Amino acid sequence: MTHYRSLVNVPGDMPTEKVESLIDAYKSVIEQNGGKVEKTEMWGVKSLAYRIRKNRKAHFALLNIDAPPAALAEMERQMRISEDVLRVMTVRVEELESEPSAMMQKRDRDERKDRERGRRRDAPLDATVTGHPVRAESQPAPEPAMHREPHEIYDAETKLDAYSEAILNELRAINDRLEHQS
Numbered sequence: 001m002t003h004y005r006s007l008v009n010v011p012g013d014m015p016t017e018k019v020e021s022l023i024d025a026y027k028s029v030i031e032q033n034g035g036k037v038e039k040t041e042m043w044g045v046k047s048l049a050y051r052i053r054k055n056r057k058a059h060f061a062l063l064n065i066d067a068p069p070a071a072l073a074e075m076e077r078q079m080r081i082s083e084d085v086l087r088v089m090t091v092r093v094e095e096l097e098s099e100p101s102a103m104m105q106k107r108d109r110d111e112r113k114d115r116e117r118g119r120r121r122d123a124p125l126d127a128t129v130t131g132h133p134v135r136a137e138s139q140p141a142p143e144p145a146m147h148r149e150p151h152e153i154y155d156a157e158t159k160l161d162a163y164s165e166a167i168l169n170e171l172r173a174i175n176d177r178l179e180h181q182s
Contacts, residue, residue, distance in 0.1 A: 004065040009086040012045045012057030019059045035067020064096045
């Protein structure tokens with residue numbers, strides 16, 4: 001079977017539960033036609049670069065699909081009919097990635113930073129030190145941070161930026177094709 005990655009945009013004002021049920025419905029279409037969805041990632045609500053059908057924000061979902069072309073064609077046909085789907089971009093890939101996408105890695109990194117900041121903000125203050133958070137005696141000592149060279153951090157961020165830019169360029173190209181067809 002052929003491997004595909006499909007990025008689906010759904011209006012941002014739609015409840016998350018409905019978005020998940022919509023994605024599940026499209027997953028069942030693939031499965032009914034002899035394929036399977038290897039991985040589903042819900043990226044959450046993101047701002048759009050431009051308005052699409054009067055929407056400035058959209059839910060983004062990524063599907064890694066292993067299916068025959070007929071199954072994918074049926075899923076895309078149903079998505080085009082649906083008023084709940086703003087845009088769909090499907091790309092054929094050589095093999096499916098088992099690890100999280102660049103967007104999910106970024107989200108995990110952001111959440112980890114938020115948790116670390118939250119711990120520092122919530123730490124009790126020592127009365128003798130003016131306004132500096134101090135670890136309470138009952139709290140364990142924090143684990144030492146892993147040292148990374150500046151070029152390692154830069155390389156990972158550069159790869160993430162390049163990947164995000166490639167996805168945006170593909171979406172723009174699809175939008176241009178759709179506008180020229182109309």
